[in-house]
Amino acid sequence: MQTDTMTRRVEVPGGAGRAVRVRAGELVRIVDILGGQVGDVFAFAAGEQHGNEHHSAEHTRAVTSRLFPAVGEPFVTDRRRPILTLVADTSPGHHDMLIAACDPQRYAQLGVPDHRSCATNLWEALAAVGHPYTGPTPQPINVFMRIPVGDDGTLSWLPAPTEAGDAITFRAELDAVVVVSSCPQDLVGINRGAPSPLAVEVLAGQGRQP
C-alpha cells in the first residue's frame, strides 16, 4: 500500500480564506487544526473555457439523493460533471450543504456590518489566484458544520463537533480551484470559540493509481 505524498500545504488563518489550484486526481485534505471550526469550501472548474462552472449543492443532491455525499460519492457542478469525490473523513461526519455562506448582509442584520464573512473571503481568495468566476456566491460545502434536520423539516444549528486534527479528504475529478474559508461566524454558535485556523493539504493521490 502506497502512502499519499503531500505536495503542498496552505494554512488558512482563523476567519480568513485561501484558494488552492489542484489537478484532477490530486487529493485535498482539510484539517481542523484546533477543533470546533467550520470550513466553507467552494470548488470551481479551472480554465477559461469552463466559464462559471462550479460545485452546485442542488445538482449534487440530485445525483446522490442525499443531503450530503457519503464517502465514495461525488460532488458535481452546475453542469452535472463530477468535480470532487469524498474519499475519507476522520471527523464525526457532520457536514452541511443547506446553509448559505455568511456575508456582509448577514452580519449587518446581526448588527455588526463590518464583520469578516465567508463570502468576502471567497471573493478575495478567487481574486488572489486570478479565477474569473462572476456568478452569485455558491452554496458552500460547509465541512464540520452540524445542521441536523428534524422530522418536521426544522433545522438546528449546533456547534462543530470536531476535535483537533480531524480532517476530511476530497479527490479532485477536474482541474479545479478549491477555496476554503475558516468561517468567521462568532455571533451564532456554530463554531466553538474564536475562529481558528484550518490546513489545506494537497496530496499527490498515488494511492488510487494501479
Next chain:
Amino acid sequence: MQTDTMTRRVEVPGGAGRAVRVRAGELVRIVDILGGQVGDVFAFAAGEQHGNEHHSAEHTRAVTSRLFPAVGEPFVTDRRRPILTLVADTSPGHHDMLIAACDPQRYAQLGVPDHRSCATNLWEALAAVGHPYTGPTPQPINVFMRIPVGDDGTLSWLPAPTEAGDAITFRAELDAVVVVSSCPQDLVGINRGAPSPLAVEVLAGQGRQP
C-alpha cells in the same frame, strides 16, 4: 372580510414556462389545474439596479431554519431581502427546495438530450419579458414536489400528491419577475402522468390592506 381580486391569469402549458411581472403586495397563486404536476418557481427582483438579485434557497433556509418555509414565512434573495411570503396552501403541503431544476445535461444523462427542461423554460421565459438575469440557474422553489428526507439524510423521489385545483399562494414583497415552469420531467416519477398545465393567477391582495 374582503376577497382578493384576480387581476390577471396566465396559463402555463404542460412542460412549458411563463414569466409574470408582479408588484410588491400582489398575491401570486399557482394552481395545479389537473393535479399531480410539479412546478418549478423562480423569483427575481425587478429593476436594473438590482442586477442579478434572485430568490436563494440557501439564504431562505438560513432565515427560517426549515427545509421549506411554513405559511407566514418568507423567501429571501441572495441579498437576504424578503421577495416572497408563503401566505396560503391548499395542497397536501409537500414542496421542495433541495433539487436542481432539470436541464439539458440531466436529460442527456437520461438518454434524451433534446428533451424540454425547466432550466430552458426559465431562460426562455426571462427572455420573453426582457429580464436581464445572467447568473447560473437558481435552485427553484419546486411546488408540489415531494422529496422527503430520511433520518439518515437520504432523499426519496415521490410523485406529486396534488389533486386538481390544489394551489399555493405567495405574496410578493418586492417588485419581481416570477417564473413558473410546468416541469416536463416524464422519465423519473415525480409527476403523475404527462406534463400538465399550471395556472398563475395574480391577485390584487387587498385582503392584507388595513
